[in-house]
Amino acid sequence: MALLTIHEPGQTPLPHEEERKLAVGIDLGTTNSVVAMSRNEKSEVLRNADGGSAIVPSVVHYATDGTVTVGEDARDLIDSEASQVVSSVKRLMGRGLEDVKSVAGTLPYHVEIPETPTDANAAEPQMVRLNVGNRVLTPVEVSADILRTLKSRAEQALEQDVEQAVITVPAYFDDAARTATKDAAKLAGIEVLRLVNEPTAAALAYGLDNGAEGLYAVYDLGGGTFDISLLKMQKGVFQVKSTGGDAALGGDDFDHVIVETILAARKEQGIVDTIDSSAAKRLLKIARAIKEALTDQDQVDVAVDINDAETTHRVTRADFDAMIAPMIARTVSITEQVLDDADILPEDVKGVVLVGGSTRVPAVREAVASLFEQEPLSNIDPDEVVAVGAALQAEALTGGSDNLLLDVIPLSLGLETMGGIVEKVIDRNTPIPVAKGQEFTTYQDGQSAMMIHVVQGEREMVDQCRSLARFVLSGIPPMAAGAARIRVTFQVDADGLLTVSAREETTGVEQEVAVKPTYGISENDMANMLRDSMVHARDDMELRLLTEARVEARRNILAVQAAMKADVELLDDEDTAAINAAVAELEAAMQGDDRQVINDLAEALDTASRPFAEKRMDRGIRRALAGQNVNNVSP
């Protein structure tokens, strides 16, 4: 029999070695993705086989023969096979058509319009789909392909299976986008230990290195998203105080404004351009080169050739600064709002962390420095810092840690009430996990059902917020208007994911609601995708259930043995023999792969230890009674 450690109450024991798997940190970015691994609080990014770049461009190529290529190789095909390459797919995660209209024109692939439901209330809008080559794909599937590549990169670098990960998301990601990200991981065969907000991960990377205390701001301007977060670090606890951002603002917008400027200049020269997707991609590539060159240079000259009409352009740093000034101003105003939410002045902030490739742009750095009146920190590579933090968190979750991350919900959650007004149930910046209920009533005599519409956002009207789910609480018995008491409970877990339940309090009619993610993927679609894309989906599920059975059995054994040690005087030989025999059988079964046998023998252990448990409870009661007058006990 293996030696077992008995842990002090209240301490979280490390998982047993045999169940301890490698867990990595993944920054699933709009433009680039990075995977990292941490051991002993030292985190390193995982590079490709030849020790080159840590960055995997978030670009996927779908060949007509079904081959899927991810990363640099896919990015190299952007020009030649534009219609078969998907980039910046993160912008579409969990999004419906209405949301992407604004960006659709700038996307180099065709966005499929989901069927419009005839009755707006009968069906919810679906997530957008992409026409790529000869396939129709959801953003979730494309993201899953990127995640598979990161998983296999990690497995090659670590020479071990990798099944668990902490994946980062923008703090501003709503429930639909978070669910979509989790779905993508599921498709890629990755168990998500936790979704962590990107700025929080970045702060973690800096915090652990420097042992910092005080208030810190994380300014994260990536390819497609902007996030600003305020964190308080004290005694090993990282508390997110306030967070804000824009899910559709980033360095890609800098590229687009450069393209627009070039096209406007060509138009002035009398050139009429027709821009197909290949030309659009080439132009974006030129724009990116200009942007990157202007980080170190004051001006850059480029030649643009579309349909044999060549023009040359000179872009100076000052030109570029002027082009992007409105976008930078927007980030500054969001930052001020977030400071205000937390009732904090810029000078209270002890340090500012820069995250995201777009923070290399000098005008961005200058704006941040001037707002906070200090030079921002950037000694960790802004492209890698998020993955580094995610890896540290993955190690903390699997291996135990003295540090703790307390995060908040980024957007308020509410319900639609009369007249399309939103009644907020959980305010933004509330610490998670959280469970909150609110009571509603009927407004008509004899009303037997109630539509419950869950929305996320800060605006007062329903149509200005994001619709997350709708469901009907039915079976309310006939009552006068206002007599029913319907309690709707929102639960947000540590990943920031929501579940909702409703209950009529006077009768107990309950609606257990699987929140149908409005823009997410339905369970059916998910099952089909799993079938299509993963032959071993079933095995995978079995394996997970088996692991869970082993964890549960181990906990059972430890609990019984702890009790045997604590109350040894209550054990007679018969109990001891029965329990030890049951433990031995269960341990033997745990070496095997039959989940049912493990569960049955865990049940048998429970039965074998029942007489002992009863003696323990009886003694507890006797001890309590000994100190009391009989009159106090008998009713």
Added chain:
Amino acid sequence: MMTAASEQSKSNPSGDKTCWSCKGPVAAVALFCDTCGAIQAPGQLDHFARFDIPRDFNVDIDAVEAQYLKQQQALHPDRFATKSAREKSLSQQQAASLNDAFETLKNPVSRAEYMMRMNGVEPEGGEGQTVNDPALLMEAMEMREALDDAGDRAAIDAIIRDVRKMARDCEKEVATAINGGAYDAARKLTTRLRYLLKMAQEARAKKARLAAA
């Protein structure tokens, strides 16, 4: 005697209940089982009991926060990422209850309302409900006009200072009313406090808008 007592399987006269994990006795208020170390369900603790402080409106919020962080260190779901589904779910419930307790006590308005409800008094005029105290309505109208008229940073700063002072004084009055059991007065004062804090926030927001422009 024994029969009567063992019928109370969930909680016996000592306030113990049965630990779901090792099946032995565990104190009803315990976060973890003494014997096997398993996390327990949150139970029906009130917010003050959760932090082991007296039911007094005047709370040392820094001390409560230290206690809150210490408990989160042990109870947060991040500590249970590799544990069984049941332990994960209990940790989730515990951490949510703890967040609720701290958030409620942290803010003087929600703390006052919570204490009124504990004493069976329903607080008046939550957000969106009408307030019918003419004196407060008049005061509110005047403050709002003053804020609308304030055109520069200095003027808004002056308003913020005034409102903050009024809020602090009002909070003291709330404390006296609630601790003294004068709930009618407490209801009115809490409404005023809520209003003053909202004004301060609006003034700060206006200042931020002015700075951004």
